[in-house]
Amino acid sequence: MQLYDSAIKQTPVLAPLKGVWEKRSLLRLLVARDLTVRYKRSVIGIWWSLLNPLFTTAVMFYVFNTVFKARLPNGQAFLPYLLSGVLCMTLFNQGLTMAADSIATGAGVLTKVYVRPEIFAFSATISSAINFLFGLIPLTVVLLIFGKHPGWKTPLLLVFMTCMTLFTTGLGLLLAIAYVNFDDSRSLINIFLLALQYMTPVFYPISALGPHTQKVIHLNPLTSYLQVFRDVYGGNAVSTVHEWLMMGFTSVSVFVLGFYIFGRAWPKVVAKL
Amino acid sequence: MSIDLIVEGTDITLAYRRTRHRVSSLKQTAIDTINRRIAYENFYALNSVSFTVARGETLAVIGRNGAGKSTLLKVLARVLPPTTGRVIVRGSVAPMIELGAGFNPELTGAENIMLYGTLLGRDSKVMQSRIEAIADWAQLTEHLDIPIRAYSSGMVARLAFATATDVTPDLLLIDEVLSVGDEDFQARSKARTAEMIKSGCAVVLVTHDLATVESMATRALYLDHGTMRAIGTPEEVIDTYHADLR
Numbered sequence A: 001m002q003l004y005d006s007a008i009k010q011t012p013v014l015a016p017l018k019g020v021w022e023k024r025s026l027l028r029l030l031v032a033r034d035l036t037v038r039y040k041r042s043v044i045g046i047w048w049s050l051l052n053p054l055f056t057t058a059v060m061f062y063v064f065n066t067v068f069k070a071r072l073p074n075g076q077a078f079l080p081y082l083l084s085g086v087l088c089m090t091l092f093n094q095g096l097t098m099a100a101d102s103i104a105t106g107a108g109v110l111t112k113v114y115v116r117p118e119i120f121a122f123s124a125t126i127s128s129a130i131n132f133l134f135g136l137i138p139l140t141v142v143l144l145i146f147g148k149h150p151g152w153k154t155p156l157l158l159v160f161m162t163c164m165t166l167f168t169t170g171l172g173l174l175l176a177i178a179y180v181n182f183d184d185s186r187s188l189i190n191i192f193l194l195a196l197q198y199m200t201p202v203f204y205p206i207s208a209l210g211p212h213t214q215k216v217i218h219l220n221p222l223t224s225y226l227q228v229f230r231d232v233y234g235g236n237a238v239s240t241v242h243e244w245l246m247m248g249f250t251s252v253s254v255f256v257l258g259f260y261i262f263g264r265a266w267p268k269v270v271a272k273l
Numbered sequence B: 001m002s003i004d005l006i007v008e009g010t011d012i013t014l015a016y017r018r019t020r021h022r023v024s025s026l027k028q029t030a031i032d033t034i035n036r037r038i039a040y041e042n043f044y045a046l047n048s049v050s051f052t053v054a055r056g057e058t059l060a061v062i063g064r065n066g067a068g069k070s071t072l073l074k075v076l077a078r079v080l081p082p083t084t085g086r087v088i089v090r091g092s093v094a095p096m097i098e099l100g101a102g103f104n105p106e107l108t109g110a111e112n113i114m115l116y117g118t119l120l121g122r123d124s125k126v127m128q129s130r131i132e133a134i135a136d137w138a139q140l141t142e143h144l145d146i147p148i149r150a151y152s153s154g155m156v157a158r159l160a161f162a163t164a165t166d167v168t169p170d171l172l173l174i175d176e177v178l179s180v181g182d183e184d185f186q187a188r189s190k191a192r193t194a195e196m197i198k199s200g201c202a203v204v205l206v207t208h209d210l211a212t213v214e215s216m217a218t219r220a221l222y223l224d225h226g227t228m229r230a231i232g233t234p235e236e237v238i239d240t241y242h243a244d245l246r
Helices: A014-022 A024-040 A045-067 A078-105 A118-145 A154-181 A185-198 A211-219 A221-232 A241-272 B026-034 B069-076 B109-119 B124-137 B153-164 B183-198 B210-216 B234-245
Strands: A003-005 B005-019 B040-054 B058-062 B084-090 B093-097 B171-175 B202-206 B219-224 B227-232
Touching (some): A024 A045, A024 B109, A078 A118, A078 A154, A118 A154, A154 A221, B005 B202, B040 B202, B040 B227, B069 B171, B109 B153, B210 B234
Parallel strands (some): B058 B202
Antiparallel strands (some): A003 B084, B219 B227
């Protein structure tokens, strides 16, 4: 028999995780809902969701390759490098903002039915990961055009995607607290995200920077995620052990921290929804 | 004996620290912090509310708007954790608080039954096998495969009610939902609710309709500004409420 006793203290992080695991069939339905709404009911659904990253890539390619005549070292092709960068940043941005929004948009349910709110953040990041997989189609085409192929490291893509999902879920939950408490936090966060984007080597090679700037860029965890992704899918960069460790460490620690702080803040957050 | 108590609430208190000016922007918070103008006050949505509901009992919660009635239901639905005090709920809960929360207009009727039922904590495999029966009760069998944005509001209400009441829970929470849809649906939904109560579940009912309280409730609780003003038989409590209104 189910028993709810408000006096029983819940273990931070572990209790919400267990709650999400027990409701994984709900998680699957929520992801299916997101994907159905986006793809199934419209023929151009998949292409529509790819339009943004592809168009961004086209604009950036024109600006940096044609206007500024930027060249990567050793004659490396620019387009696969750029497209993989844009796709990785789209995965991060989309996962993060959708996860952060999921709590406010789920308010109708969360204030009436007992469900772990973390499930909503998870469904957002998992749907963006599936979107990201669709984005690999044009990237593969570009790779083949430039005489490359995804390479034998492709299975490691799963590690990258898992880390990114944990990272954006944790960070998204933290942002969700800010979104609910302050109406204007969204615009401030967008500025911050833009700065972060420029601090990630999406359209420039790290080697083009001075030694001091290089250090700063390496402190940005997203640099590690991006370099790992470029390495495992298409070999557009060489990733280092440091970058893999950075990715693994930040994903787990941000995820745990996000679950911990969100769990503590939840009673106050739900009262404001 | 205590096994038959579905709900045990002891000194349930729900307090918010809220700012006097309801600031909700970072800019305003920053300005107010610099000027040291943030004044907090404690607001008690519920203040030391204690009651029990046994199997087969129907407790009606009455009171003016903003007295904390809906808040109390949300505490029982496990949505809002009490600040102090203790709530124990034994068994499954069906919250009929604003039916159809979680419906997505782009999904079909069948997909929404699955999603809503699973949100309410039911097993998704069981839900799959119940779709037909639910649609049948809601008289929506022919419309199951179209997105519910094409439904009328009455159809949506029927689908939501049929899904929410598909299983008999141990505790049924009702927040003024019996007054939707046309006459036929109202009659059928009332009959179904009465059936659920008869089958032995405990009910907590929030309503402004005192006639419903007298006809359905076995006990009543009168909330005023978050505190318990009276608890007892519906007649006594309604008398106290009437005396206060005058």
